[in-house]
Amino acid sequence: MYWYEKEAKVFSSVISTRVRFARNLEGIPFPARLDEAGREKVFSEIEKAFSKREIEAVRFDRIPPLVKAVYTETRLASPLLQKRGKGAGLILSREGSVSMMISEEDHLRLQAILPGKAIREAASLAMDWLSFGEKSLNFAYREGLGYLNSCPTNLGAGMRLSAMMHLPALSLSGKIPALSRALSEAGFTVRGMFGEGSSALGAVFQISNQKSRLAPPEKIIESAERILSEVEKLEQEEAARLYRENKTDLEDRILRAIGTMRYAKKMEYQEFIELYSLVRFGKALGMEEARKIGQLDRLLISLMPSSMQLLDASLSDPASRDEARCRKLQQEIEQ
Amino acid sequence: MKTTLCRECGQKPASFFYSETINGKKKEICLCHECAQKRGFEKEMNPFSSLFFSAPLFPEAEKEACPLCGMSLLEIQKSGKFGCSGCFDAFAEKLDLSPFVGKGCAEMKKAPKVAPEKEKSEVEKLKELLSEAVEREEYEKAAALRDQIRALEAK
Numbered sequence: 001m002y003w004y005e006k007e008a009k010v011f012s013s014v015i016s017t018r019v020r021f022a023r024n025l026e027g028i029p030f031p032a033r034l035d036e037a038g039r040e041k042v043f044s045e046i047e048k049a050f051s052k053r054e055i056e057a058v059r060f061d062r063i064p065p066l067v068k069a070v071y072t073e074t075r076l077a078s079p080l081l082q083k084r085g086k087g088a089g090l091i092l093s094r095e096g097s098v099s100m101m102i103s104e105e106d107h108l109r110l111q112a113i114l115p116g117k118a119i120r121e122a123a124s125l126a127m128d129w130l131s132f133g134e135k136s137l138n139f140a141y142r143e144g145l146g147y148l149n150s151c152p153t154n155l156g157a158g159m160r161l162s163a164m165m166h167l168p169a170l171s172l173s174g175k176i177p178a179l180s181r182a183l184s185e186a187g188f189t190v191r192g193m194f195g196e197g198s199s200a201l202g203a204v205f206q207i208s209n210q211k212s213r214l215a216p217p218e219k220i221i222e223s224a225e226r227i228l229s230e231v232e233k234l235e236q237e238e239a240a241r242l243y244r245e246n247k248t249d250l251e252d253r254i255l256r257a258i259g260t261m262r263y264a265k266k267m268e269y270q271e272f273i274e275l276y277s278l279v280r281f282g283k284a285l286g287m288e289e290a291r292k293i294g295q296l297d298r299l300l301i302s303l304m305p306s307s308m309q310l311l312d313a314s315l316s317d318p319a320s321r322d323e324a325r326c327r328k329l330q331q332e333i334e335q
Numbered sequence: 336m337k338t339t340l341c342r343e344c345g346q347k348p349a350s351f352f353y354s355e356t357i358n359g360k361k362k363e364i365c366l367c368h369e370c371a372q373k374r375g376f377e378k379e380m381n382p383f384s385s386l387f388f389s390a391p392l393f394p395e396a397e398k399e400a401c402p403l404c405g406m407s408l409l410e411i412q413k414s415g416k417f418g419c420s421g422c423f424d425a426f427a428e429k430l431d432l433s434p435f436v437g438k439g440c441a442e443m444k445k446a447p448k449v450a451p452e453k454e455k456s457e458v459e460k461l462k463e464l465l466s467e468a469v470e471r472e473e474y475e476k477a478a479a480l481r482d483q484i485r486a487l488e489a490k
């Protein structure tokens with residue numbers, strides 16, 4: 001089961017946690033300067049290094065565009081990987097939490113994604129796989145620089161830690177720019193996951209470290225744990241304040257969202273995110289009706305256009321997807 | 336409440352903030368959404384191409400090429416990306432990589448594995464119990480736990 005099919009044990013502002021390491025093979029040009037034959041060789045070498053573990057290799061030139069799009073939607077691949085062509089692809093752990101992009105910006109981008117707040121677990125998992133691969137792969141490394149990657153921000157540990165967080169209170173109060181400023185002082189960025197700039201759709205944000213120079217990984221993990229706890233606290237405090245000052249308004253908006261979710265006949269993905277955000281906010285505030293709805297984080301991915309079309313080929317036009325979206329949503333709510 | 340304007344176009348309010356201290360000098364970037372995108376900030380990409388742009392281009396930079404992948408120093412400066420491990424051997428001294436490299440880098444390889452799940456603090460354990468109590472609708476228990484947590488956090 002992939003990360004987006006699992007549910008976190010404890011409800012928190014953190015929807016999912018991702019830890020990703022970038023590595024390159026010594027003596028071989030990085031993917032942008034490598035030809036097809038070279039990339040093929042890199043893929044085979046990395047595949048061989050992990051062959052003793054339960055993996056699935058997905059060569060991107062052998063799969064249809066829709067499948068590639070879904071991999072990108074589910075954050076296992078990226079738009080750049082889709083464009084790479086022959087020799088690039090994914091290696092996935094059968095268990096579903098570890099995935100590797102081969103020849104995207106670097107030869108190997110290994111990531112572990114887990115639901116909820118799971119920094120240490122994700123880091124341990126990723127590092128376990130990484131050291132396993134390191135037994136037979138020679139990763140480019142230089143004293144004083146750390147691991148070599150095409151982008152200098154990945155020097156050192158080559159580690160990026162990001163958390164997908166739901167921050168409805170801070171978003172409603174317009175406090176995200178201030179948060180962004182404060183976090184950047186600490187070496188972290190905030191980016192809206194859906195929509196543009198800081199006016200993120202659904203108040204879903206990605207918080208990640210800017211550079212991995214604070215090697216070793218332990219330091220990055222510590223500062224990330226601190227930062228995420230701080231952000232969670234700020235969100236909680238703001239939520240409590242908003243609820244105190246605008247109880248009726250908020251409850252009205254949230255309950256209307258629940259009503260729409262229960263009874264609508266068609267819904268665009270964008271609208272779903274807005275409703276999801278309100279209902280999740282209601283859960284965070286402890287509202288009875290919202291708590292009955294249960295966890296909807298899984299639907300963030302499964303109701304995306306490409307993912308829906310992949311599961312059901314008849315949903316090839318937006319109108320039929322919009323109707324199916326409601327059916328799926330209502331099925332999930334009824335459970 | 337004062338709104339910070341984008342430093343690049345001076346017209347729209349800034350929504351992207353980035354600040355950094357290099358060698359004691361603080362550099363702050365405040366851009367609106369459009370300017371940030373133009374500078375390549377908002378994609379998951381190298382925000383340091385701006386640093387490379389502002390660094391003086393080395394004379395003969397286009398003639399010097401990496402022996403392994405053929406990328407020229409000029410191309411590296413312009414794109415903000417390296418072509419292979421050989422590029423570092425050839426050019427690392429000429430480019431100021433200090434913003435990207437920290438004290439811990441030298442110890443990277445000898446670094447021990449990630450420390451196991453830290454012994455959860457008392458507060459963390461109580462918070463988990465609180466969450467579970469709320470899930471099970473045991474509100475009295477939850478209230479008691481909440482008070483315990485507050486007492487501990489007040490210390």
